[in-house]
Amino acid sequence: AQSVAQPEDQVNVAEGNPLTVKCTYSVSGNPYLFWYVQYPNRGLQFLLKYITGDNLVKGSYGFEAEFNKSQTSFHLKKPSALVSDSALYFCAVRDKAGRRALTFGSGTRLQVQP
């Protein structure tokens, strides 16, 4: 079975400061990893993905994520937070065999204070 854990329900950060949203995963074999963002009353929007290669993946809106195989983690990062980054963030995983559709974590609410 594949699963995702997002240990923080909410992350608070001041505008201009770096942010990190944590994610750990469990999957058989090598993973495909994704981050999605959800704004109020909207569907999820794709931010970035890790497939293979460089452990640091860059995505939309200045976000990046670091894949760490030994720690089974895929933390989302941004060097300088914006108030407009405030939203709900979901980490998701599927195994490379693609036997199952994406499995999502429970989400982390990011609140950026001006």
Add this chain to the structure above:
Amino acid sequence: EAGVAQSPRYKIIEKRQSVAFWCNPISGHATLYWYQQILGQGPKLLIQFQNNGVVDDSQLPKDRFSAERLKGVDSTLKIQPAKLEDSAVYLCASSLVPGRVDSPLHFGNGTRLTVT
């Protein structure tokens, strides 16, 4: 490109009533998903279609939920009869390339169902 369209946006029904949701994926997207997102939780897959065939419906409560994707385009998800615990946002998503497991999902804005 036009996004994934879902309707209605909101629906309020009483328990034991029936309800249906509609989804029109992005043109050309072969794979279609229905996810259930309960408040405070991540989306949970209900059913996955490849064209008009079911790939995975292992988490669909088949005694009350049904879904179809006629002609491999639009899809409907039905609940009959509804229970209080079905209150959730129902998200439809599509992806472009069959068999490309790294293909991102494109989500609609969802239908928020409230069962009273």
